[in-house]
Amino acid sequence: MHHGLVLLGERTLRRWVTLLVVAETTAQAPAELFVLAATRGRCAEALARAVGAESTLPAFAVGVFSVLGRDGVLPGEVVGQLPVGADAQAALRGEDGWLRGLLELLLALEAGRFASVGWQAEQLGLDRDVVSGAYQAAVVWASEAVAMAGQYGTSARG
Numbered sequence: 001m002h003h004g005l006v007l008l009g010e011r012t013l014r015r016w017v018t019l020l021v022v023a024e025t026t027a028q029a030p031a032e033l034f035v036l037a038a039t040r041g042r043c044a045e046a047l048a049r050a051v052g053a054e055s056t057l058p059a060f061a062v063g064v065f066s067v068l069g070r071d072g073v074l075p076g077e078v079v080g081q082l083p084v085g086a087d088a089q090a091a092l093r094g095e096d097g098w099l100r101g102l103l104e105l106l107l108a109l110e111a112g113r114f115a116s117v118g119w120q121a122e123q124l125g126l127d128r129d130v131v132s133g134a135y136q137a138a139v140v141w142a143s144e145a146v147a148m149a150g151q152y153g154t155s156a157r158g
Helices: 002-008 010-025 031-050 057-068 086-092 098-111 114-124 128-151
Strands: none
Touching: 031 057, 031 098, 031 128, 057 086, 057 098, 086 098, 098 114, 098 128, 114 128
16 A cells, blocks of 8 residues: 555645545536546646645645535535645635635636636736646546546546
8 A cells, every 4th residue: 555655646646535535526417527627626736836836736626626616616514524724725615815816717717708817817927828738738637537537437437
């Protein structure tokens, strides 16, 4: 077990555990919801890295768990149960902060509200091309992650 953890690396393992929690929570939901969660998580992680965040895992978790609530806002009792830190919890409750700004950028991108994307990107100090590239790479990664999960029979992949 320890050898497997060393090979995977803590960051990769945490990323997969976060996705598996959402997969179990959304087991009856369409597979597209899992793809959306994986895409948001991966893109948020890449953008957090681009702004120089000390740790990108909170951004990944916010992106993934955001699919559980309308506009990425979850009830406080749900947020309190999630294995995330205070900043990520605040973002998922809809409170202002850089993680919430990152999520708002992703929501605007998904909705095609490009003026809002530009404004949010500027607030975070991100170039639009960086945002676009991160999102495109995240879509590819999420598709591959879902395909791999499907090979192992994970329940959320229809």
